[in-house]
Amino acid sequence: AKTRHFKWEVSYIYASPDCNERLVMAINGQFPGPTIRAKAGDTIHVELKNALHTEGVVIHWHGIRQYGTPWADGTASISQCAINPEETFVYRFEVDKAGTYFYHGHYGMQRAAGLYGSLIVDVADGEEEPFHYDADFNLLLSDWYHQSIYDQMVGLSSKPFRWIGEPQSLLINGRGQYNCSLAAHVAGGTSACNVSSKDCAAVVFQVLPNKTYRLRIASTTSLASLNLAIGNHKMTVVEADGNYVEPFTVNDMDIYSGESYSVLITTNQNPSSNYWLSIGVRGRKPNTQPALAIINYRPNSASKLPESTPPITPVWNDYAHSKSFSYKILAREGTPKPPPHAARRIAMLNTQNRIDGYIKWAINNVSLALPPTPYLGSMRYRLKNAFDASKPPESFSSDYDVMKPPTNANTTQSTNAYVIQLNSTVDIILQNANALADNVSEIHPWHLHGHDFWVLGYGDGRFGEKDVSKFNLKNPPLRNSVVIFPYGWTAIRYVADNPGVWAFHCHIEPHLHMGMGVIIAEGVEYVKRIPKEAITCGMTGKMLMNNKLP
Numbered sequence: 267a268k269t270r271h272f273k274w275e276v277s278y279i280y281a282s283p284d285c286n287e288r289l290v291m292a293i294n295g296q297f298p299g300p301t302i303r304a305k306a307g308d309t310i311h312v313e314l315k316n317a318l319h320t321e322g323v324v325i326h327w328h329g330i331r332q333y334g335t336p337w338a339d340g341t342a343s344i345s346q347c348a349i350n351p352e353e354t355f356v357y358r359f360e361v362d363k364a365g366t367y368f369y370h371g372h373y374g375m376q377r378a379a380g381l382y383g384s385l386i387v388d389v390a391d392g393e394e395e396p397f398h399y400d401a402d403f404n405l406l407l408s409d410w411y412h413q414s415i416y417d418q419m420v421g422l423s424s425k426p427f428r429w430i431g432e433p434q435s436l437l438i439n440g441r442g443q444y445n446c447s448l449a450a451h452v453a454g455g456t457s458a459c460n461v462s463s464k465d466c467a468a469v470v471f472q473v474l475p476n477k478t479y480r481l482r483i484a485s486t487t488s489l490a491s492l493n494l495a496i497g498n499h500k501m502t503v504v505e506a507d508g509n510y511v512e513p514f515t516v517n518d519m520d521i522y523s524g525e526s527y528s529v530l531i532t533t534n535q536n537p538s539s540n541y542w543l544s545i546g547v548r549g550r551k552p553n554t555q556p557a558l559a560i561i562n563y564r565p566n567s568a569s570k571l572p573e574s575t576p577p578i579t580p581v582w583n584d585y586a587h588s589k590s591f592s593y594k595i596l597a598r599e600g601t602p603k604p605p606p607h608a609a610r611r612i613a614m615l616n617t618q619n620r621i622d623g624y625i626k627w628a629i630n631n632v633s634l635a636l637p638p639t640p641y642l643g644s645m646r647y648r649l650k651n652a653f654d655a656s657k658p659p660e661s662f663s664s665d666y667d668v669m670k671p672p673t674n675a676n677t678t679q680s681t682n683a684y685v686i687q688l689n690s691t692v693d694i695i696l697q698n699a700n701a702l703a704d705n706v707s708e709i710h711p712w713h714l715h716g717h718d719f720w721v722l723g724y725g726d727g728r729f730g731e732k733d734v735s736k737f738n739l740k741n742p743p744l745r746n747s748v749v750i751f752p753y754g755w756t757a758i759r760y761v762a763d764n765p766g767v768w769a770f771h772c773h774i775e776p777h778l779h780m781g782m783g784v785i786i787a788e789g790v791e792y793v794k795r796i797p798k799e800a801i802t803c804g805m806t807g808k809m810l811m812n813n814k815l816p
């Protein structure tokens with residue numbers, strides 16, 4: 267195994283991801299940031315310099331469990347202090363499992379400003395993937411707003427509330443089209459794109475006929491749930507979130523923010539043509555053009571536009587279609603199985619609420635607020651009053667009607683955390699509900715830091731004790747992200763085997779900003795000495811200054 271060294275600088279640059287120039291957060295002047303490619307067992311060493319003028323920054327390595335390095339998880343106020351301008355922080359961690367990952371900002375809404383990139387882990391030398399392919403491609407999917415993230419954040423925390431609305435464009439590897447279509451010549455009804463800048467030209471994937479390609483697809487969208495399809499080609503899903511799944515073949519797939527997949531495609535179509543790859547919006551009434559990329563069968567010219575129309579995204583609220591995809595995802599044989607029983611079950615009700623007229627999201631009526639001192643340090647060194655020491659609720663009222671808006675929408679904000687017994691097995695039931703408006707319940711993709719979990723099942727309506735007997739303990743997929751469908755529930759199980767403090771939250775950037783997440787802590791007393799640079803702020807900063815490191 268190798269140690270791979272990177273020297274990165276985060277700064278804003280001018281770029282035109284969808285042919286409209288804006289400030290974009292970049293790494294070493296690149297947007298999206300550089301792709302990290304490593305082998306399982308390698309150590310990644312990133313010296314991250316904050317070259318922003320007046321704000322802090324952190325980077326989260328999404329899907330990497332950070333065994334033994336919880337301070338490298340890159341979550342501001344949770345695992346570390348935000349890195350100040352001109353300062354450098356070293357992220358050093360092992361990538362222990364092959365798979366398709368990515369990294370992104372985890373401070374304020376910096377992810378939505380463009381702070382993201384791919385992290386691909388190949389199998390270790392001498393190991394083989396359990397499927398064959400000739401070459402692979404990365405597709406990092408995102409959505410893009412023309413409004414700055416400051417404008418967005420202020421709007422979300424203003425009274426009256428100003429919702430950010432739907433994104434202006436969808437991006438594939440940082441490139442998209444705003445209010446126009448690359449396929450206007452065949453699609454009709456849309457205006458043709460004037461792709462004047464290379465920043466926003468069509469992304470081209472060059473292939474040879476009769477080969478098999480692995481598409482590594484990850485979504486780091488701020489808001490949008492996506493559907494991806496390729497004209498004339500079927501896709502065989504083989505990986506989800508860095509875990510192998512039992513292969514299954516589909517014409518199109520949904521992908522939610524925070525998820526990653528690998529699919530295999532075979533280039534067995536008429537080789538004299540090129541084909542569209544399309545991503546469009548699911549789960550919210552779309553007001554954003556699909557993004558298109560070109561599968562370019564060599565030796566055709568890449569600029570030869572496909573003659574067929576791009577695949578059409580399923581209707582946004584066809585949830586049956588989305589569910590049928592999610593339900594097909596099962597563990598590949600050989601995947602570790604869940605323990606047969608859980609020691610604790612936490613039910614988490616997801617609701618939209620109000621505090622003094624400000625709109626929030628809450629879990630069991632607690633809307634997450636982050637403390638000035640990162641939990642990892644304040645818990646490790648047992649500092650008093652660094653955060654709310656109360657216990658967050660284990661469940662919610664038995665008469666809560668998830669099909670109706672909350673009868674009492676008033677919520678409370680708290681920095682409290684779930685403390686989990688080290689090495690215990692925990693079930694979490696994520697329960698969706700009606701939002702503030704009548705007849706509205708939205709998709710929320712939840713992401714757990716520091717662990718993979720098993721997805722034991724999904725259901726419609728309110729979860730009940732009878733549903734426990736339907737849990738899939740035979741071949742539940744291992745993942746780090748999972749969706750809850752409108753008015754439905756999702757059950758997960760995980761083993762709390764990673765000493766540290768971890769976020770578990772909705773991966774929709776504005777929803778997290780509005781409090782949609784919880785903090786879980788386990789075995790913090792076993793965390794080895796935390797690098798001082800990670801905790802030199804707030805109360806841990808004072809502790810270090812007083813030379814009181816226990």
Ligand SMILES: O=C1O[C@H]([C@@H](O)CO)C(O)=C1O
Binds near residue numbers: 777
């Ligand atoms: O958090 C959200 O707020 C709006 C809406 O519910 C209130 O304007 C919306 O669509 C969200 O997802």
